[in-house]
Amino acid sequence: MKKSIFLVAAILVAVTSCTLDKTDYESEISTVVTEHFEYLEVVSFTKNDYQISIQALNGTFYKGYNDFRLKIINTQTNESLNTSEITFLPISTNYNGNNSSGPHRYNLNYNSTEDYYSGYAVFTNESTDSENWKLYLSFTDNDETYTVDENIIVEAQTNMNLNMTSFTGSDGEQYFIALVAPQKPKIAQNELVAGIYTYNPPSNDAGTFPDASQFSYSEVTDYTLLLDPRMPEPSMGNHSSLNNEDLTQQEDGLYYGIVNYTMTGNWTLNFRMQNQFGEILKGTEVSTEFTPGIEGARSELYIDILF
Amino acid sequence: MKFLTLILLLFAGLFIQAQNTEKKKDSIIALSEVKLISVVKKKIETDMKMAVSVDEFLASSENISFIKRGAYAWEPLLNNMSSERSTITIDGMHVFGACTDKMDPITSYVESNNLSAIDIKSGQEGNMHGATVAGSIDLKRKSTPFGLSKQWNGAYQTGFEFNNKQFFNLANTSYSSDKFVVDGSLAFRNAENYSDGNNDDVEHSQFTKFNASLGLAYKTSELSSVKLEAIYDQANDVGYPALPMDLWLSRALITSATYKQVFEKGLFRALDTKIYFNAIEHYMDDTTRPENLVHMDMPGWSTTYGLLSKANIKKNRFSSEIQLNAYNNLSTAEMRMYPQDRSERSMFAYSWPGVTTTFAGLSINNSWEMSEKSQLNFGGSLGVNYNHSKYVEFNWIFHPGTPQDKTRLLPSLHAGYQLDINKFNFSVGGGYGHRAPSVSEGYGYYIYNSFDRYDYIGNPDLDNEISYEGNASAGYKDDKFSIQASVNYFYIENYIIGRILSLGSPMNYQSIGVKGYTSLDYSTLFNFSLNGSYSILDNLHWKGVLTYARGKDENENNLPFIRPLSYQTALHYQHHNLSFQTSINGDLEQIHYSPEYGEDQTPSYTIWNLSADYTFRIKDYKTVIQVGAENVLNAYYSTYADWGNIPRMGRNIFTSLKFNF
Numbered sequence A: 001m002k003k004s005i006f007l008v009a010a011i012l013v014a015v016t017s018c019t020l021d022k023t024d025y026e027s028e029i030s031t032v033v034t035e036h037f038e039y040l041e042v043v044s045f046t047k048n049d050y051q052i053s054i055q056a057l058n059g060t061f062y063k064g065y066n067d068f069r070l071k072i073i074n075t076q077t078n079e080s081l082n083t084s085e086i087t088f089l090p091i092s093t094n095y096n097g098n099n100s101s102g103p104h105r106y107n108l109n110y111n112s113t114e115d116y117y118s119g120y121a122v123f124t125n126e127s128t129d130s131e132n133w134k135l136y137l138s139f140t141d142n143d144e145t146y147t148v149d150e151n152i153i154v155e156a157q158t159n160m161n162l163n164m165t166s167f168t169g170s171d172g173e174q175y176f177i178a179l180v181a182p183q184k185p186k187i188a189q190n191e192l193v194a195g196i197y198t199y200n201p202p203s204n205d206a207g208t209f210p211d212a213s214q215f216s217y218s219e220v221t222d223y224t225l226l227l228d229p230r231m232p233e234p235s236m237g238n239h240s241s242l243n244n245e246d247l248t249q250q251e252d253g254l255y256y257g258i259v260n261y262t263m264t265g266n267w268t269l270n271f272r273m274q275n276q277f278g279e280i281l282k283g284t285e286v287s288t289e290f291t292p293g294i295e296g297a298r299s300e301l302y303i304d305i306l307f
Numbered sequence B: 001m002k003f004l005t006l007i008l009l010l011f012a013g014l015f016i017q018a019q020n021t022e023k024k025k026d027s028i029i030a031l032s033e034v035k036l037i038s039v040v041k042k043k044i045e046t047d048m049k050m051a052v053s054v055d056e057f058l059a060s061s062e063n064i065s066f067i068k069r070g071a072y073a074w075e076p077l078l079n080n081m082s083s084e085r086s087t088i089t090i091d092g093m094h095v096f097g098a099c100t101d102k103m104d105p106i107t108s109y110v111e112s113n114n115l116s117a118i119d120i121k122s123g124q125e126g127n128m129h130g131a132t133v134a135g136s137i138d139l140k141r142k143s144t145p146f147g148l149s150k151q152w153n154g155a156y157q158t159g160f161e162f163n164n165k166q167f168f169n170l171a172n173t174s175y176s177s178d179k180f181v182v183d184g185s186l187a188f189r190n191a192e193n194y195s196d197g198n199n200d201d202v203e204h205s206q207f208t209k210f211n212a213s214l215g216l217a218y219k220t221s222e223l224s225s226v227k228l229e230a231i232y233d234q235a236n237d238v239g240y241p242a243l244p245m246d247l248w249l250s251r252a253l254i255t256s257a258t259y260k261q262v263f264e265k266g267l268f269r270a271l272d273t274k275i276y277f278n279a280i281e282h283y284m285d286d287t288t289r290p291e292n293l294v295h296m297d298m299p300g301w302s303t304t305y306g307l308l309s310k311a312n313i314k315k316n317r318f319s320s321e322i323q324l325n326a327y328n329n330l331s332t333a334e335m336r337m338y339p340q341d342r343s344e345r346s347m348f349a350y351s352w353p354g355v356t357t358t359f360a361g362l363s364i365n366n367s368w369e370m371s372e373k374s375q376l377n378f379g380g381s382l383g384v385n386y387n388h389s390k391y392v393e394f395n396w397i398f399h400p401g402t403p404q405d406k407t408r409l410l411p412s413l414h415a416g417y418q419l420d421i422n423k424f425n426f427s428v429g430g431g432y433g434h435r436a437p438s439v440s441e442g443y444g445y446y447i448y449n450s451f452d453r454y455d456y457i458g459n460p461d462l463d464n465e466i467s468y469e470g471n472a473s474a475g476y477k478d479d480k481f482s483i484q485a486s487v488n489y490f491y492i493e494n495y496i497i498g499r500i501l502s503l504g505s506p507m508n509y510q511s512i513g514v515k516g517y518t519s520l521d522y523s524t525l526f527n528f529s530l531n532g533s534y535s536i537l538d539n540l541h542w543k544g545v546l547t548y549a550r551g552k553d554e555n556e557n558n559l560p561f562i563r564p565l566s567y568q569t570a571l572h573y574q575h576h577n578l579s580f581q582t583s584i585n586g587d588l589e590q591i592h593y594s595p596e597y598g599e600d601q602t603p604s605y606t607i608w609n610l611s612a613d614y615t616f617r618i619k620d621y622k623t624v625i626q627v628g629a630e631n632v633l634n635a636y637y638s639t640y641a642d643w644g645n646i647p648r649m650g651r652n653i654f655t656s657l658k659f660n661f
Helices: A002-016 B002-020 B054-059 B123-129 B392-398 B439-443
Strands: A039-047 A050-057 A064-074 A087-094 A109-111 A116-123 A131-141 A144-152 A164-168 A174-181 A189-200 A216-219 A224-230 A245-249 A255-260 A266-274 A280-282 A301-306 B064-067 B075-078 B086-090 B115-122 B135-141 B152-161 B166-176 B180-191 B207-221 B224-238 B246-262 B268-285 B295-297 B299-315 B318-338 B347-369 B374-389 B405-421 B424-435 B447-449 B454-457 B465-477 B481-500 B513-537 B540-553 B566-575 B578-587 B605-618 B621-630 B652-660
Touching (some): A039 A144, A064 A131, A116 A189, A174 A301, A189 A224, A189 A245, B054 B064, B123 B135, B123 B318
Antiparallel strands (some): A039 A050, A050 A064, A131 A144, A164 A174, A266 A280, A266 A301, B115 B135, B224 B246, B299 B318, B347 B374, B374 B405, B424 B465, B578 B605
8 A cells, every 4th residue: 555655656756747838949949049029119309390219129329220211290290201302321429539440331221111211320339428419410301401419328249140330341442330120039040141341432522520431331233142050169179060042142242151050159250251253252252160179269250159 | 653553452362362262260369469471589688698788689689789988888789880871760650869969879768677578670561660771670668468467577687897897776566466566667877887808998988867758558448459658768978989979868758558459350450550759868078077168068969759550460370560650859969168268159060950740651561471381571751851950051161052852752672481301491582672871861960079080060962771682581491400501682773872972071070071971872681591490409509690781872881880701609608507608609700881972991800609598486586597607808909880999898897686576
């Protein structure tokens, strides 16, 4: 009888629980990554009778690539502008008064279905005590042009999957690569989206501040971003994945490719940037050797991600 | 479709046959085991040793060999084929191990004192419990009949094995009344590292195992009964010297409820329906291996629900067994690697990305005694196998766009003819059958195989493995002498095996590359065994077994884990209550090894074993005491199937004491 009581007790203990819980996959891949879906207001200000509001994901501008939606409402008529020419120029001023910007869409596009102006900005650094970002906008209504400027805060991007890098190519041009997607990678094939931009050096002297010609950037066209993702962690021995696809430009101007992440953790996206003539402007080929115990060597051009 | 028709014909044949024969009543049927297609029952002990583990017992069968990764949980190979090619069941219940590295074959979740027999069927004859290629191994649980004259029965066995300081206690008891039966067993084993033939410790070869089982049967009417059964098994701190990891804990709960109905007359003689549930959790541990570069957790879980329903039909010389099998299994296994700086993000992936296997199949086996001397056995089965991968994106990494679900049809057919002429017996048979890839073969993700040091990737699109087999045997038996030769030959289409992928790079630091499960066009396997026995004197018996096997792939290269020529010869001497046994067994040099699959040539070895036992009575209790030694000469050896060439146990003196009451 004692035996059976013991047995029943043992069985009860066994039935009631697993010793260790299974990993919840969704929360596992969200451990260090938060995915934002919602466009919330980042900043809102007025100019005369106009209320200007800018929305971005999570209501925040981050270092790196930011997609945003801008609306201007005439507070008199309570109607939003839809025929305006809107220009957008973010400028960062550091403690000794030097101005700089980052890749951005200067002339915003109007999205008629959703009734907003869309643009993007790649902020090259976050706001600090000594680095201050300011937006310079202009818009037109009833043949009148209005200009307005407003301080904004750019926060550090904690999601490494939206990291960016800037560098000078072998052609002497200054380039920017900013990751756009995936925000929250999966252990899977992920569509990897990045913006590639170049700085257009001004051909004339600076006019009245802010002179957009001094802060001009453009999306590079018809380049290819060759991709080799690897795990840098020494114990992973330069582990890589397969079936990855190099990034090529699509109609929206961004570059699309495929990256396969075989597990969570630190990954390095090793790049080589190739122009339309097949010349490598930046980046080195990395070793494909499996080298357990040795941290994987990175390309000259890379972005680290973590998920 | 052809096969579907054939199977339907088989059923049709059965009923036509049944109708043509006149009704005849059997005498009284006791409600115990109704076995119409006969099964040879064996006691769970070997000739050499009465207190054996399930593995040791299985090893005494000539068509079973083992891959050994340590002293515990050996992977049984039936007809020299790995365990995914055979169906291994407990009373027909499907249980699936939760370890991606095959550390936990089903045989590791039972104990010798809760089993009554192990039923091994070769090839398609073993299709009763589901689709198979190699055959089936069914572990039969103890089942005490109702209304025994002696209500309480039991046995207690204890012993010590000196080599690995294994101490074991096995107890089982049963109560039988007219209405109610209870079976219970408890087992506990604890062993330290064993030492090899050079007296060196084989580190990480310890184990601790606890097993308990309980069965309650109630007779609901004269001819029907219900039965509830459960097995609980727990293993702690089990070392696997051949693997880079050990086991921290594994637990299994195996439960079932059975309803049995026997009929005194009519076509149907017995109906037996069982629903079952089992859950296994398996947690590997590498904290005992400081030499590992990466600390890694690899937990696995396997949960199975199932139903099986069996009907026995008998008409005169014709008997038939029909069985419906249905089960649903969810296998999930994870890996989590920790960077050297533990504060950093750990690296996670599923090695089994939540794979569901649902199977439903109908099997029928018929036996027709054509005359006193000859018998025809034939049967078939048809099963539907459905797989679903919860996190199919893992599979897409290597197999982009592969569907999340996969349904397969698994037919099987077999026929055999037996002839007895005087003292000679002959049999010939053939079979055809499909099997679905296992969870690892279909959906495994970077499963590290420490044998060939590759990471293995499953392929959900693998074709069914299709087996064509032929078998034959001939034997002679008289009062003193018997000899039996058996051969079988398998031609297996789409033989699933790992092949080096030029894609991807290893994930485990010990690994040297990535292999993907792929289908060979075909491979062939040949098994031969010769058994002989001779009664030299009334109390002196000789027995010998010789086995040979050969496995080749489509390019005539050797398949891995094929047993070389092996032999066993044993003498048994009985003098009153005292008996002596001695045996010699060994393998010849492994000529046909497979470097491609990580094998190297294993030299020959010979092992000599000895044991003696004495039976006496303490009061009313029958008591047996046994002393013996395995590997008396302390030979240093490892076999062709020892993972990573780990040496086997050196000289092992064992003692055991058994009381029966």
